[in-house]
Structures are given as structure tokens and as C-alpha cells.
Amino acid sequence: MIRKSISKQAPTGLPSPVGAWIDRSRHDGGLRQYVVYLAFALILATFSIILHDDGFLSSSNLLNIGRQAAPIAVMAVGMAFALAAGEIDLSVGSVVALSSLVAAELVGNYGFLAGALAALGASALVGMVNGLISVKVRIPSFLVTLGMLGIISGIARNWNDLQSLPIRNDRFSGIFGAGGLGPVSSLLIWIVIVGALGHFALNHLRWGRHVLSTGADRDAANAVGINTARVKISALVVSATAAGFAGILLAGRLSIGRHDLGEDYLLTVIAAVVIGGTNLFGGRASILGAVTGALIMAMLNNGLILMGLEVADQLIARGVIIILAVALSMREAKEA
């Protein structure tokens, strides 16, 4: 009697990849995930026209944008994991400075590799403390990392009495910023490497899926036995470590470690990630989107300078653009 009601449909099968892709994009928010690439193209086109005579499209200027985007992109990849797990890391800017100082302190005596590894280790440690306090003491991560921002900024300022530490190591500078492979800046190569690693980890590793699950529905993730506390801690470690790597890239490009490197990156990074389609409240993330968002932010910065805006006007323009862009991408997300 009950069985009769089963309607006759094709059994569940394995559809062709293309069909599945179309099916998936139609049901999973459609255009939303491509908004960031559209915005990128639009802004690129606009600046190309407006700033044609100012050399916006010159290879040296495009390279410049890429260089500026590198630390933002690397931090954005890390932040995407923190947001995906339902956390946020406000301490990233201070970790950039800490990492640059640790690297600068050690590269001279112990070589470029030890300097870089120590800088990454110190950053990861900050992330670990962020995560442990947030998860074990149950304090929202925005508060813990806000406190950590103050602590690490203070340590960075005390490190060398606000003076920069010079880095005199050609290998360090060459690998992490100033050099490159032929005509390609090493910074661009690092964007690709970090972006690819992040994309791979989010989409092809068990850990990435668990990060998303934890951010989407922590109770449900717990119910299937995922150790969501550990997942959240690991996401904050990744976020801080990425910020530490951004610090290494800045230190490499400028050949210094300094207390204020990365100071004003926080808002830019969060904007890049959210514009890129990552949900501010967890459960959805796009690494390629975050990298594209970082390129957009660098392009905006560059374009506004070329347009001849004063620093004050740049700040205002950037603030307005960020709010607009984030509002747009969030509305898209809600409709989906």
C-alpha cells in the first residue's frame, strides 16, 4: 500500500561533470560565486579607460599592483579559513609586524631559512594561543584576537624601540619579495603557491571540509564526531601563520622588519575575503575568490593613487568602496 506511492524516476546515478557543474551552479547560488570575478573585470576595465594616460595598464604598474596584492592575498587565504570555521582573526596585522621582526632578528645570524621558519613558528604560536583561549575559555574569537592585537602590537613596538631592523641577506630578500624567476616577481609566484595550497586544502582535504562543517553548523559537526574545538583552533593557527608569511613577504620586499608593517591591513583583508564570496559568519569560503578580492583591493589602492587623490580622500574612497562591495556580496549571499 505504501510502496505503490513510489514514483518512477531515474535512479540516482553519476551525471556527467559538465551537467553536474551546471546543475550545481544553478542551485548553489548561481552567479553569486562569480560576482567577484565580474567586479575584478569591471574595475580593471574602468581604471584602464580612466587612467589610460597615467600608465595604469603599463607592465610596471600591473607588476606593482601584483606586488602590493601579495601580502593581502596571503593574509586573505588564511582569514578565509578563520571565517569559514566561524571565527575571525583581528590580530593578523600585528602578527605581520611580529613576523617581520623575528625574521629580521634571526636572518643575519642563522640564515634565511631559519629566520623564515622562526617567523612562521612565532606566528603559528600566536594563532594557537588565540585558538586555545577562544575555544577553551569560550571567549568569542573577535574579542580574544582584538586583545591579542594590542599585545602583539605592543611587543612589536618595544622590540627595537620603534626602529626598523635591517635585513642584509640577499637570499631572504630574493626569495621573499625583491627577486623573481626571470621577469616574474617572486611575490606573484607566492600568491599562486599560497592560493593553490589554500584551495587544495579547503576542497580536497578532510580538514578543509571539517572547517566548513564546523563553521556551517557546529552542533551537527559535533554530532558526527568532528572535534570542532580542534578544527577552530587549527583555523586560527592557519590564519596567523598566513599573516606571518605575509610579514615575511613584506620584510623580504623592503629588507626590513618594523613594528608597523601590516598595521592597516586588517580591514582590507577582511574586505578582500568577503568580496570573494566567503561568508563572514562561517560555512562558506572561496580561496580563489579571496585572492581575487585581494587583487581588487590592490588595484583600487593603486588606481586611486594614480587618480591623484590625497591620502585623506583615498581613505574615504576606499572606505566607501569597501562598504559597497561587501554589502553587495552579502546581499547576493542572502538571496542565494
Added chain:
Amino acid sequence: MSKGPALVAYGISKSFRAVQALDDVSIELHHGRVTALLGDNGAGKSTLVKCISGLYQPDAGRIFVQGSEHRISSSRHARELGIETVHQSLSVIDPLDVAENLFLNREHTRGGWLGARIGLLDKRRMRKECADTLARLDIRIPSLRRSVGSLSGGQRQAVAIGRAVSWGQQIVLLDEPAAALGVEQTQRVLDLIINLRDQGVAVLLITHNMDRVLAVCDQAVVLYQGRICAEVDVADVTKDDLVSYITGARSAG
């Protein structure tokens, strides 16, 4: 497979501060039978399910799974014993696709030892096995690559139940599996329950809907204020009987 009951919970008591949620409750689940767990709101149904699924530790009582006694310490432990629970709040992850949900935290990896260490997902194998499982249960989902959040309520429920039995679990606890579902979708879920039963799974079904009890259940256990007030074969009772047990007007068994 043992011929005895799949699960026996004996003399289970559980209180929260001053409230006695369960008082000396015993229940038996059998292979190939669907048992209804009935009772008004607050009668202790969900508490009992949580005690069996390892989310709560009972204050008193013993639990036997396939004939041997266990203290079920966590939901993971329950799962290892072959008990799977589909809770009222669906534990599916919206942004993940169907196959990823089915294999969540039990993912297949590829790439040998290193792949297992870093957790490199074998998506193809998971999709394949997911398709097999869903086909076996007669669950139809348009595409296994669709995110579960984009599916209908009935399909999401089917995914949750599919996951519960995808690993050959022999005891399945369903807490209001058809709540907030339409007629057609509810029917699908009931079909699925019958399908499980026919495959020898012991099913415990919590519901408020008497028609569903009469349609798919073999026996019914009714809780009233934390105690068992009736334990009957569904074939022997009417809808009105069940309602009067639930409201505490009568008791039986």
C-alpha cells in the same frame, strides 16, 4: 546476526536537577521491527534517545547492544556499536554536497599512507559508494554534487537517514524524521523506514503523528511523565487507544 533483541535498555533513569526526566524506563528494539516511541512534549522521549545514543549518561540503568552490556560514553561510541541517530535538528551540513555529507568524518582517502595522513579525499570513490547506498535505499537525489542546502526538506531528511544506515548500522533512532515535511516527502521517509526494516535494521521512531505509527510501526512504547505507561503491539490498538495512553488517560502493557 544474533537472533535476540538488537538493543535492550533496562531500568533507565535520568534527572536534571529537580526534574525526573526518565524514571525506570525499559525498552527493547528488535531486528527488522519498527518501534514507535510516543509521548507528549516533555514526556522524556528525546532524553531516552539521547541516553541510548551516548549524548547523555543515564543516572541508573543498563544498556545491552546485540546481547552485551555497554556504557555508551559518546555519540562516537554509540556509532561504533552500530547505533545511529537522526536528531530532530537535522545534522546535515548545508554547504557540503550529498556525498560529502554521507561520508562526513568517515571520509575515504587516496594516495596511500601519505594521503591518509593529510586526509586527501577520494571524492570519486565516495560519490560512487554514495550512489550505491542511495540506490539500495531507493533514495533519489538529482545530483550527488549538489550542496545539501539546495535540496528539499524531504531530500535532506533522506540524506540524513541515508547517512545513518550507510555504514551498515543495525540500530537506527529517528527523532521526528518527518517533522516539517510535505505529504509526498513524508511518504518518502516512511517508505525509507520500511525499507530499513525489510533489511533487518532495528528502528526506533519518535513521532507525534498517530497515522505514521499505524502505517509503519510494529510496536509502540508510550512514555508519560518520564515513565512507561503503555507497551503494545500496534496491530492490537486503535489511534484513539494510543492518544489516550499519551495523554495519560489510560495505561496498558
